[in-house]
Amino acid sequence: MNIFLIIVFSLMLLALILGLARFIKGPTSADRVVALDTMSIIATSALALLALVYNRYIYMDISLVYAVLGFIGVIVVARYLEGAL
Amino acid sequence: MMEIIKYIGYIAIGIGSIFLFLGALGIYRMPDVYNRLQAGTKATTLGAMSTILGVGLVEPTWFVKALIIVVFIAVSNPLSSHALARGAYRASLTPFMKKKMDAYESEIQNEKED
Numbered sequence: 001m002n003i004f005l006i007i008v009f010s011l012m013l014l015a016l017i018l019g020l021a022r023f024i025k026g027p028t029s030a031d032r033v034v035a036l037d038t039m040s041i042i043a044t045s046a047l048a049l050l051a052l053v054y055n056r057y058i059y060m061d062i063s064l065v066y067a068v069l070g071f072i073g074v075i076v077v078a079r080y081l082e083g084a085l
Numbered sequence: 086m087m088e089i090i091k092y093i094g095y096i097a098i099g100i101g102s103i104f105l106f107l108g109a110l111g112i113y114r115m116p117d118v119y120n121r122l123q124a125g126t127k128a129t130t131l132g133a134m135s136t137i138l139g140v141g142l143v144e145p146t147w148f149v150k151a152l153i154i155v156v157f158i159a160v161s162n163p164l165s166s167h168a169l170a171r172g173a174y175r176a177s178l179t180p181f182m183k184k185k186m187d188a189y190e191s192e193i194q195n196e197k198e199d
Contacts (some may be wrong), residue, residue: 004095004099007102008099008102011103011105012105012106015106015108015109015110016109018109018110018112018113019109019112019113021113022112022113022121028118028173028176028178030118030172030178031118031121033169034112034118034121035112035121037125037126037169038109038129041105041129041132041133041158042129042132042133044133044137044154044158045101045102045105045132045136045137048137048140048151048154049098049136049140051140052143052144057150060140060147060151060154061150063137064150067157067161068157068161071161071162071165074165075168077172078168079172080172081172081173081175081176082171082175083176
């Protein structure tokens with residue numbers, strides 16, 4: 001099962017790197033927020049998987065909190081782009 | 086029986102990580118904001134839900150919390166993508182191809198007249 005976990009985590013790392021490249025490159029701020037949303041979702045699932053690997057139940061709570069915070073951040077920036085803030 | 090559920094969980098984690106990678110690839114490759122939203126949000130929603138549900142299946146005592154996170158992602162991710170698309174449109178970002186019809190534009194016009 002060890003090789004399987006290495007493959008899964010390297011896929012997630014590649015996904016994070018691609019999202020980061022779009023975050024740096026993105027021509028407009030909307031692109032950057034889309035990349036940030038994707039990266040926060042990837043980090044959420046990676047934290048849930050880390051809870052499994054290290055056998056720590058508390059990491060699931062951190063994953064839930066991270067999901068909430070990423071959602072709130074995206075909503076705030078979307079409202080700002082809309083001009084309602 | 087427990088072994089079979091465990092292997093189903095690991096398969097779900099594998100599928101989820103593949104979809105997360107594909108979503109991020111879509112974020113990198115697609116040409117404009119709306120296409121990136123489409124690729125990034127749909128694929129990563131499925132990927133995250135599958136991965137976290139897989140964690141809950143491998144470790145059955147954690148299943149309830151995994152289910153809570155999955156339900157939260159299923160509610161919040163389409164909501165945030167909708168708000169972002171709306172915000173990007175109102176910030177007057179045009180799609181990269183010529184559009185044939187645009188219903189939301191007349192909606193905004195009606196709002197301004199009211």
